[in-house]
Amino acid sequence: MASNPLALIAEITHRCPLHCVYCSNPLQMIQVQAEIATEDWLRVFREAAKLGMLHVHLTGGEPLARQDLTELIAGAHQAGLYTNLITSGLGLTRGRLRELVGAGLDHIQLSFQDSREAPANWIAGARAHAHKIELAAWIREQRIAFTANLVVHRQNLDHLEEMISFIESLAPGRMEIAHAQYYGWALENRAALIPTREQLDHAVVVVAAAVERLKGKIRIDAVVADYYARYPKACMGGWGQRLMLIDPKGRALPCHAAGVIPGLEFDSVREHSLEWLWQESAAFQKFRGEAWMPEPCRSCDRRAEDFGGCRCQAFLLTGDAAATDPACSLSPQHFVMEEALQVANSGEPVSQLVSRPVAERGAFGSFAQVQRESEWKYRVNPE
Amino acid sequence: MSLPADQSVPTLATGCRWATPEADDDHEERTVLFPEGAIKVQGPGRRILEECDGKRTFLEIVSTLERQYNVAEPGRIRSDAANFLEQLHEKRIVDY
Numbered sequence: 370m371a372s373n374p375l376a377l378i379a380e381i382t383h384r385c386p387l388h389c390v391y392c393s394n395p396l397q398m399i400q401v402q403a404e405i406a407t408e409d410w411l412r413v414f415r416e417a418a419k420l421g422m423l424h425v426h427l428t429g430g431e432p433l434a435r436q437d438l439t440e441l442i443a444g445a446h447q448a449g450l451y452t453n454l455i456t457s458g459l460g461l462t463r464g465r466l467r468e469l470v471g472a473g474l475d476h477i478q479l480s481f482q483d484s485r486e487a488p489a490n491w492i493a494g495a496r497a498h499a500h501k502i503e504l505a506a507w508i509r510e511q512r513i514a515f516t517a518n519l520v521v522h523r524q525n526l527d528h529l530e531e532m533i534s535f536i537e538s539l540a541p542g543r544m545e546i547a548h549a550q551y552y553g554w555a556l557e558n559r560a561a562l563i564p565t566r567e568q569l570d571h572a573v574v575v576v577a578a579a580v581e582r583l584k585g586k587i588r589i590d591a592v593v594a595d596y597y598a599r600y601p602k603a604c605m606g607g608w609g610q611r612l613m614l615i616d617p618k619g620r621a622l623p624c625h626a627a628g629v630i631p632g633l634e635f636d637s638v639r640e641h642s643l644e645w646l647w648q649e650s651a652a653f654q655k656f657r658g659e660a661w662m663p664e665p666c667r668s669c670d671r672r673a674e675d676f677g678g679c680r681c682q683a684f685l686l687t688g689d690a691a692a693t694d695p696a697c698s699l700s701p702q703h704f705v706m707e708e709a710l711q712v713a714n715s716g717e718p719v720s721q722l723v724s725r726p727v728a729e730r731g732a733f734g735s736f737a738q739v740q741r742e743s744e745w746k747y748r749v750n751p752e
Numbered sequence: 753m754s755l756p757a758d759q760s761v762p763t764l765a766t767g768c769r770w771a772t773p774e775a776d777d778d779h780e781e782r783t784v785l786f787p788e789g790a791i792k793v794q795g796p797g798r799r800i801l802e803e804c805d806g807k808r809t810f811l812e813i814v815s816t817l818e819r820q821y822n823v824a825e826p827g828r829i830r831s832d833a834a835n836f837l838e839q840l841h842e843k844r845i846v847d848y
Contacts, residue, residue, distance in 0.1 A: 375790075423771065423783070423790050449772040451785040476767050476787045514767020514787045542766060542844055543787055588844045590788070 371609060371657060373421035374647055377450070378614040378625070381410065381427060381441065383751045384434040386459040388494030389482065391520060391555035391562060392748035393625050394430065400751045405619040407437045409638060411444040413615060416643040418448040422613075428455040430617070433465075439472045446473025453478060455518075458504040459497050466507050476514035478545070479504065483525050484535030492524070494747045505539040516543040521572065522562040523713070529575045537587060544583075546576055547592035552626040556685060557746040563713040569597050596706050600671060601678025601694035608656035608680060613647060621646040623653055626681035630690045656680050661691050665699045755834040756810040760848035762837055763806030768845050786845055796821065800833050804846060810834070 383398040414425060425445045432438055432454060445452045453476040454469065466477075479501060483489035489498040508515045517536045521529060529546075536544050549555050549562045564572070580589045595602045605612050605624045614622045620635035621643070627633060636650040647653060655661070659672060666677040677683075678694020686695045686705045693700040756762055764770075764784065771783035771790070781794045784801065793801055799820065803813040814830045823829050840846040 423785055424788070451769075451771075451790075453787065475769065475785070478787075512766050516787055585842055585844075 371648060371653070374417075374613045375422060375606075375611045376424040376426060376613075377413070377417045377422050378426045378428060378612060379410065379413070379441075379445075380614060380616050380625070381429060381432050381438075382434050382617050383430040385429055385431040385457070385748070385750060386434075386495055387431065387457045387497060388747040388749065389520075389554070390492055390494075390558045390747055391522065391549040393550065393553045393555065394748060395553055395626070395628050396557075397628075398430075398749070398751035399617040403618040404435075405617070405639065407440055409619060410441050413619075413638050413643060414441075414445040414448040414450060417613075418450050420643055420647065423451055424453060425450040426453045426455055431457050431459060433458075433460045439465075439468050442469055442474050443472035446475075451475050453514075456480070457493070457497060458501045459495065461504055463507045466504075466511060470511045470513055474513060476516065477508055478516040478518055479508065479541075480518040480520070481532075481536065482520065484528065484532040488525065502539070505541070509540060514543070515541040516545055517541040518545045518547065520547050520549050521564075522549040523564045523568065524561065526564050526568040526572055529572055533575065533579050537583065541587060543588045543590065545590050545592065548572075548594035550592070551596075552629075552681060552685070554746060554748045559709065560712065563596065563709060564594060565714050566597070566710070569594055595678075595682075595694075595696040596710060598696060599698045601675050601682075601696040603675045604679035604682075604694075607676040609647070609653040610657065610676075613643070613653075621650060621652070623656075624681065626685075627652065629681055630684050656691070663691060663693060665697075665701075666693050669699065755838050756841075756848045758809065758811040760810045761806060761808065762804040762810060762813070762846050762848040764801075764804060765844050765847040784845060786843075791845070796832070797836060800836055801840075801846075804837070810837075810848065 382404055383394055384401060417425065427441065433456060435441065442452050442454070452474050454474055455478045458479050481489065481501060482492040482498070486498045490496050505517070517539055519532055519536060525532065548564070551559050555562060576589065576591050583589060593602065609623050612624070614624060615638060616622060619638040621638060622628065622635050628635070633652050633655060635652050636646055638646070641650070659667065662672065662677055666672050678696055680690045682696065683692045683694050684690035687702045692702060695702040695705050697703065765786070768784055768786040771785050781792045782798055784791050784793065799817060800813070803816060814833055817829050817833060821829060837846050837848065841848065
């Protein structure tokens, strides 16, 4: 028997007003008509609490795109879950925020793309930045937990200090500084996002200084760039160990990206209880524990710490989901990481990525440098 | 970072709250929920945190605890409670 999951990631919709170039959503998104109903989610939340889960992270897409969000938050809260809304803030008025807090919202996580308006809007593919700043003040006024998220990458790491000061000025209780992780749309745009060694080393120093300086004021959590690490990340705290994700159409996945792994079938909350999905569904058992591990993981002292790294990254970069994560320096396929880093550190301009019409790119002002260096593949929306 | 002062009024920080009783199957333990995490507290730690209601001062909380616990060494409860709260303050779980 697997021990109980700790948290539920409720990916309630893939609709989103932003089109971030590093979006973690799958390239094939779920359509609105296929989304599960309010009652399905409410039952999921009750079952989650009964299974011993403590937190629910409402995410998307943009969760605000669901008209029943207030009802969903109220249901999760009544079930006893700690509710966290992960949002771009677009479409959130002061009144609707008050309503969500009244329904039992405990925590709001607001993403920022940059400290500077033009690049922030460029990355998001939408004019969102100014509204987010206004929203930050409304959140503080509500006295709920407030995390500001900052995704960092090649295009913004050179002014990391400025971005941290910017976030500091919004006075959240917590700041998350996350290196872009290369799944979904981010993998498509990897060459333009991956930092140089110099940027990374600089970032480590800047973040450490900020942690020290803001201690007791803003708690900082950092998500590392595993391409540069010696050992892989302990993805999701181990496959099927701590977290369960339910996607917009009700399928239970061990993580955001698991859909990329061929041959995995994901059972649905429409047919099964959460307990059954956690304990019995094949997808959750596939890489749970150590039986699936190849060498060098199988005999590695670190296997209980990092679980062989990320299964999805292993598949995306080596073609084998049961391979050691190539982020690990001990992986026989570690060279794929080294090749990507060589390109990133070559000093050459970033090669052209998947193109999109120039007219669209021009729609968000002139962020000349990015435009010159590369072309982006923006996240699209489900039909 | 600093320890709570006598007149500090410790309270659970914004966004931190006790889990509902059902979440705690073991009644010795209670859970405090906060963004991205939770801590379980029991024994004296639990007692200290339960006293942090945002109304009473640290000094008042210490005297309550001193009446409940029989600790011979003078000042011991006070320093233990102060250190405990400072740790939670650093994690942004307790404010004062």
